[in-house]
Amino acid sequence: MHQSAPTATLEPVTQTQPPWCVIVLDDPISVMSYVVVAFMRVLGMKQPDAERHMLEVHEKGKSVVFSGEREPAEAYVQALLAWKLNARLQQAT
Amino acid sequence: MEALVVKFEPPVRSCVPSLLELCEDRPHAGALHHGRNHNLDAETFDFVHADLVTCQSGDLALLRGLLTQLQITGELVIPVSKFDDALRALALLRIRLHTARLVGQAYPGQSERHLFVFWFDLLANLQNIICSAILG
Numbered sequence: 001m002h003q004s005a006p007t008a009t010l011e012p013v014t015q016t017q018p019p020w021c022v023i024v025l026d027d028p029i030s031v032m033s034y035v036v037v038a039f040m041r042v043l044g045m046k047q048p049d050a051e052r053h054m055l056e057v058h059e060k061g062k063s064v065v066f067s068g069e070r071e072p073a074e075a076y077v078q079a080l081l082a083w084k085l086n087a088r089l090q091q092a093t
Numbered sequence: 094m095e096a097l098v099v100k101f102e103p104p105v106r107s108c109v110p111s112l113l114e115l116c117e118d119r120p121h122a123g124a125l126h127h128g129r130n131h132n133l134d135a136e137t138f139d140f141v142h143a144d145l146v147t148c149q150s151g152d153l154a155l156l157r158g159l160l161t162q163l164q165i166t167g168e169l170v171i172p173v174s175k176f177d178d179a180l181r182a183l184a185l186l187r188i189r190l191h192t193a194r195l196v197g198q199a200y201p202g203q204s205e206r207h208l209f210v211f212w213f214d215l216l217a218n219l220q221n222i223i224c225s226a227i228l229g
Contacts, residue, residue: 033224
Protein backbone atom coordinates (compact mmCIF):
# COMPACT_ATOMS: atom_id res chain seq x y z
CA MET A 1 0.00 0.00 0.00
CA HIS A 2 1.37 3.25 -1.00
CA GLN A 3 1.51 5.68 1.76
CA SER A 4 2.11 9.23 0.87
CA ALA A 5 4.72 11.06 2.79
CA PRO A 6 3.37 13.16 5.51
CA THR A 7 3.17 16.76 4.54
CA ALA A 8 3.93 19.49 6.88
CA THR A 9 1.98 22.60 6.65
CA LEU A 10 3.87 25.65 7.62
CA GLU A 11 1.91 28.15 9.47
CA PRO A 12 3.26 31.63 9.26
CA VAL A 13 4.37 32.67 12.66
CA THR A 14 4.20 36.32 13.39
CA GLN A 15 6.23 37.37 16.32
CA THR A 16 5.42 40.79 17.51
CA GLN A 17 8.46 42.25 19.17
CA PRO A 18 7.90 44.85 21.80
CA PRO A 19 8.75 48.29 20.49
CA TRP A 20 12.01 50.03 21.19
CA CYS A 21 11.89 53.20 23.20
CA VAL A 22 14.13 56.21 23.19
CA ILE A 23 14.37 57.61 26.68
CA VAL A 24 15.89 60.96 27.58
CA LEU A 25 17.12 61.26 31.15
CA ASP A 26 17.51 64.42 33.16
CA ASP A 27 20.99 65.84 33.51
CA PRO A 28 22.54 68.64 35.54
CA ILE A 29 23.73 70.63 32.58
CA SER A 30 21.30 71.01 29.71
CA VAL A 31 19.31 74.24 29.56
CA MET A 32 15.55 73.82 29.22
CA SER A 33 15.18 75.88 26.05
CA TYR A 34 18.07 73.96 24.53
CA VAL A 35 16.34 70.64 25.17
CA VAL A 36 13.20 71.96 23.46
CA VAL A 37 15.18 72.96 20.38
CA ALA A 38 17.00 69.62 20.37
CA PHE A 39 13.72 67.68 20.44
CA MET A 40 12.35 69.78 17.61
CA ARG A 41 15.44 69.37 15.47
CA VAL A 42 16.13 65.69 16.09
CA LEU A 43 12.65 64.24 16.53
CA GLY A 44 10.70 66.71 14.40
CA MET A 45 8.41 67.60 17.28
CA LYS A 46 6.25 70.69 17.28
CA GLN A 47 7.22 73.21 19.93
CA PRO A 48 4.34 72.39 22.35
CA ASP A 49 5.17 68.67 22.22
CA ALA A 50 8.86 69.37 22.66
CA GLU A 51 8.10 71.58 25.68
CA ARG A 52 5.86 68.89 27.20
CA HIS A 53 8.56 66.23 26.90
CA MET A 54 11.20 68.63 28.20
CA LEU A 55 9.09 69.34 31.28
CA GLU A 56 8.56 65.62 31.80
CA VAL A 57 12.32 65.08 31.78
CA HIS A 58 12.78 67.99 34.16
CA GLU A 59 10.05 67.02 36.62
CA LYS A 60 10.00 63.21 36.43
CA GLY A 61 13.61 62.57 35.54
CA LYS A 62 12.94 61.01 32.15
CA SER A 63 10.64 60.97 29.14
CA VAL A 64 9.97 58.50 26.36
CA VAL A 65 10.38 60.56 23.23
CA PHE A 66 10.05 57.79 20.63
CA SER A 67 8.64 54.30 20.46
CA GLY A 68 8.88 52.03 17.43
CA GLU A 69 11.29 50.03 15.30
CA ARG A 70 14.81 49.47 16.55
CA GLU A 71 16.63 51.05 13.62
CA PRO A 72 15.10 54.53 13.79
CA ALA A 73 15.28 54.36 17.57
CA GLU A 74 19.03 53.79 17.40
CA ALA A 75 19.40 56.65 14.97
CA TYR A 76 17.46 58.96 17.27
CA VAL A 77 19.62 57.99 20.24
CA GLN A 78 22.79 58.77 18.31
CA ALA A 79 21.39 62.08 17.14
CA LEU A 80 20.30 63.05 20.66
CA LEU A 81 23.72 62.09 22.03
CA ALA A 82 25.28 64.32 19.40
CA TRP A 83 23.15 67.10 20.91
CA LYS A 84 24.74 66.12 24.25
CA LEU A 85 21.48 64.88 25.72
CA ASN A 86 21.39 61.85 27.99
CA ALA A 87 19.50 59.49 25.67
CA ARG A 88 19.10 55.72 26.04
CA LEU A 89 17.67 52.92 23.96
CA GLN A 90 15.40 50.50 25.75
CA GLN A 91 13.10 47.73 24.65
CA ALA A 92 9.62 47.97 26.05
CA THR A 93 8.65 45.04 28.23
CA MET B 94 18.78 88.97 11.52
CA GLU B 95 21.84 87.45 9.93
CA ALA B 96 23.90 86.96 13.05
CA LEU B 97 23.73 87.21 16.80
CA VAL B 98 26.36 89.55 18.24
CA VAL B 99 27.22 89.40 21.94
CA LYS B 100 29.76 91.83 23.36
CA PHE B 101 31.95 91.08 26.37
CA GLU B 102 33.90 93.32 28.71
CA PRO B 103 37.71 93.02 28.91
CA PRO B 104 37.74 91.03 32.20
CA VAL B 105 35.81 88.29 30.46
CA ARG B 106 38.20 88.27 27.54
CA SER B 107 41.14 87.72 29.86
CA CYS B 108 39.58 84.51 31.17
CA VAL B 109 39.03 82.94 27.78
CA PRO B 110 42.31 80.93 27.69
CA SER B 111 41.07 78.80 30.58
CA LEU B 112 38.08 77.83 28.47
CA LEU B 113 40.15 77.20 25.39
CA GLU B 114 42.02 74.54 27.34
CA LEU B 115 38.78 72.64 27.60
CA CYS B 116 38.34 72.64 23.83
CA GLU B 117 41.27 70.46 22.92
CA ASP B 118 40.53 67.83 20.34
CA ARG B 119 41.19 64.78 22.49
CA PRO B 120 39.36 62.77 25.13
CA HIS B 121 38.96 65.25 27.87
CA ALA B 122 38.71 65.49 31.60
CA GLY B 123 40.03 62.60 33.58
CA ALA B 124 36.50 61.51 34.32
CA LEU B 125 37.17 58.16 32.77
CA HIS B 126 40.57 57.88 34.39
CA HIS B 127 39.43 58.88 37.83
CA GLY B 128 36.13 57.13 37.45
CA ARG B 129 33.47 57.00 40.04
CA ASN B 130 35.81 57.70 42.92
CA HIS B 131 35.94 61.37 42.13
CA ASN B 132 32.51 62.56 43.12
CA LEU B 133 30.96 61.44 39.89
CA ASP B 134 27.70 59.67 40.49
CA ALA B 135 26.68 56.99 38.06
CA GLU B 136 24.39 59.15 35.97
CA THR B 137 26.89 61.96 35.67
CA PHE B 138 29.59 59.47 34.80
CA ASP B 139 27.46 58.05 31.98
CA PHE B 140 26.63 61.54 30.82
CA VAL B 141 30.27 62.53 30.63
CA HIS B 142 31.03 59.27 28.92
CA ALA B 143 28.45 60.20 26.29
CA ASP B 144 30.40 63.41 25.72
CA LEU B 145 33.53 61.42 25.03
CA VAL B 146 31.76 58.98 22.75
CA THR B 147 29.89 61.51 20.69
CA CYS B 148 32.27 64.43 20.77
CA GLN B 149 32.67 65.66 17.23
CA SER B 150 35.70 67.56 16.11
CA GLY B 151 33.45 69.99 14.24
CA ASP B 152 31.91 71.10 17.52
CA LEU B 153 35.34 71.61 19.03
CA ALA B 154 36.59 73.54 16.01
CA LEU B 155 33.60 75.83 16.20
CA LEU B 156 34.16 76.33 19.91
CA ARG B 157 37.80 77.23 19.43
CA GLY B 158 36.85 79.63 16.67
CA LEU B 159 34.18 81.35 18.75
CA LEU B 160 36.37 81.66 21.83
CA THR B 161 39.40 82.86 19.90
CA GLN B 162 37.22 85.47 18.24
CA LEU B 163 35.92 86.49 21.66
CA GLN B 164 39.45 86.78 23.02
CA ILE B 165 40.60 88.97 20.15
CA THR B 166 37.61 91.17 19.46
CA GLY B 167 35.56 90.95 22.64
CA GLU B 168 32.58 89.86 20.59
CA LEU B 169 30.87 86.64 19.74
CA VAL B 170 29.33 86.74 16.29
CA ILE B 171 27.17 83.71 15.64
CA PRO B 172 25.61 83.54 12.17
CA VAL B 173 22.01 82.33 12.07
CA SER B 174 23.11 79.45 9.85
CA LYS B 175 25.40 78.27 12.68
CA PHE B 176 22.87 78.45 15.49
CA ASP B 177 22.43 74.69 15.84
CA ASP B 178 26.16 74.06 15.70
CA ALA B 179 26.79 76.80 18.24
CA LEU B 180 24.15 75.39 20.59
CA ARG B 181 25.75 71.94 20.51
CA ALA B 182 29.20 73.41 20.92
CA LEU B 183 28.13 75.45 23.95
CA ALA B 184 26.50 72.35 25.43
CA LEU B 185 29.74 70.44 24.99
CA LEU B 186 31.70 73.19 26.66
CA ARG B 187 29.31 73.27 29.63
CA ILE B 188 29.70 69.50 30.02
CA ARG B 189 33.45 69.82 30.02
CA LEU B 190 33.37 72.75 32.41
CA HIS B 191 31.13 70.78 34.73
CA THR B 192 33.35 67.72 34.50
CA ALA B 193 36.52 69.67 35.10
CA ARG B 194 35.03 71.07 38.29
CA LEU B 195 33.84 67.65 39.45
CA VAL B 196 37.17 65.96 39.03
CA GLY B 197 39.06 68.92 40.44
CA GLN B 198 41.11 69.44 37.32
CA ALA B 199 40.25 73.07 37.15
CA TYR B 200 39.02 75.80 39.43
CA PRO B 201 39.83 74.17 42.75
CA GLY B 202 39.97 77.41 44.78
CA GLN B 203 37.20 79.68 45.97
CA SER B 204 37.83 82.49 43.51
CA GLU B 205 38.16 80.00 40.69
CA ARG B 206 34.88 78.47 41.76
CA HIS B 207 33.25 81.83 41.16
CA LEU B 208 34.82 81.84 37.75
CA PHE B 209 33.35 78.41 37.07
CA VAL B 210 29.89 79.57 38.09
CA PHE B 211 30.31 82.69 36.00
CA TRP B 212 31.20 80.77 32.83
CA PHE B 213 28.70 78.02 33.47
CA ASP B 214 25.89 80.56 33.75
CA LEU B 215 27.18 82.73 30.94
CA LEU B 216 27.25 79.82 28.51
CA ALA B 217 23.71 78.90 29.55
CA ASN B 218 22.60 82.47 28.93
CA LEU B 219 24.13 82.33 25.48
CA GLN B 220 22.22 79.15 24.78
CA ASN B 221 19.02 80.76 26.00
CA ILE B 222 19.57 83.77 23.76
CA ILE B 223 20.12 81.57 20.72
CA CYS B 224 17.11 79.40 21.58
CA SER B 225 14.92 82.47 21.99
CA ALA B 226 15.96 83.59 18.54
CA ILE B 227 15.06 80.16 17.16
CA LEU B 228 11.78 79.68 19.02
CA GLY B 229 10.62 83.27 18.79
